[in-house]
Amino acid sequence: MKRELLSVISCRPLNGTVFELKLAGASAMRAGQFVELSVPGFFLRRPISVADSEADGTLTLLIKTVGEGTKKLRALAPGDTLDALTGLGNGFDLDASSPLLVGGGIGCAPLYKLAKEFAAAGVRPHAVLGFRNAEEMYYVKEFERYCDVTVATDDGSAGVKGNAVTASAGIPHDRFYACGPQVMLRAAAGSLGRGQVSLEARMGCGFGACMGCSIVTTKGYARVCKEGPVFEAAEVVW
Ligand SMILES: Cc1cc2nc3c(=O)[nH]c(=O)nc-3n(C[C@H](O)[C@H](O)[C@H](O)COP(=O)(O)OP(=O)(O)OC[C@H]3O[C@@H](n4cnc5c(N)ncnc54)[C@H](O)[C@@H]3O)c2cc1C
Numbered sequence: 001m002k003r004e005l006l007s008v009i010s011c012r013p014l015n016g017t018v019f020e021l022k023l024a025g026a027s028a029m030r031a032g033q034f035v036e037l038s039v040p041g042f043f044l045r046r047p048i049s050v051a052d053s054e055a056d057g058t059l060t061l062l063i064k065t066v067g068e069g070t071k072k073l074r075a076l077a078p079g080d081t082l083d084a085l086t087g088l089g090n091g092f093d094l095d096a097s098s099p100l101l102v103g104g105g106i107g108c109a110p111l112y113k114l115a116k117e118f119a120a121a122g123v124r125p126h127a128v129l130g131f132r133n134a135e136e137m138y139y140v141k142e143f144e145r146y147c148d149v150t151v152a153t154d155d156g157s158a159g160v161k162g163n164a165v166t167a168s169a170g171i172p173h174d175r176f177y178a179c180g181p182q183v184m185l186r187a188a189a190g191s192l193g194r195g196q197v198s199l200e201a202r203m204g205c206g207f208g209a210c211m212g213c214s215i216v217t218t219k220g221y222a223r224v225c226k227e228g229p230v231f232e233a234a235e236v237v238w
């Protein structure tokens with residue numbers, strides 16, 4: 001973990017609620033790791049997944065506006081600075097030859113960096129990106145650079161009708177990597193075989209000190225911020 005002062009390169013809307021925040025000055029991070037952003041006026045930092053992290057220090061975050069903290073982040077402008085804890089969490093294991101990436105809503109965000117890492121290793125994943133409807137889609141073109149992509153929407157307004165897990169049925173893979181709502185991750189764990197899930201939990205410190213983010217696994221208690229956020233799906237007690 002490092003504490004770094006990042007500067008805003010750009011902040012642009014991707015749809016009605018999701019925006020892309022590009023920051024300069026970050027240490028390189030792995031797919032599945034996250035950062036904790038300090039938002040002026042709020043005591044607790046906001047945990048956000050690494051959507052991309054480049055060797056030149058550019059960090060890309062994909063953020064959904066849900067409350068006051070993310071609303072303040074949405075208002076950032078080029079040149080503004082942001083205090084961040086970087087390099088948090090464990091990250092995904094890239095031990096698949098035929099990976100299936102399964103994202104639901106804002107849970108697609110960390111899978112973008114994972115897709116790039118697989119592509120750099122010479123492996124083209126299949127990504128199933130699930131959204132509520134066509135208006136809520138984002139980053140599909142970006143994923144298509146590195147993956148075969150299937151889009152699923154709950155109402156059938158784009159891609160196949162259904163959620164990311166039902167749309168994954170029949171897609172050949174030797175390992176899945178999922179991020180999204182808990183109900184989606186539980187369904188993925190129950191139907192897609194061997195895989196890893198990236199979990200969310202309300203966080204206090206974000207770096208292992210407060211135990212506020214503990215979950216139960218088959219190996220005992222684990223902290224989402226420290227032993228996770230990525231867990232073997234079979235080890236999570238759902
Ligand atoms: C490991 C991890 C990675 C995440 N990655 C992303 C991402 O890439 N993009 C994205 O848009 N969101 C992500 N989230 C969720 C994001 O942290 C919350 O949406 C955000 O903190 C909400 O802040 P707020 O002030 O707008 O909302 P409020 O509801 O006003 O927040 C109040 C408090 O609750 C906490 N909180 C609210 N929702 C969540 C949540 N879902 N998870 C954890 N804490 C929450 C906030 O941090 C804050 O302390 C991630 C969460 C975790 C744990």
Ligand code: FES
Nearest residue numbers: 204206210211225
């Ligand atoms: S948030 Fe403090 S231990 Fe995880």
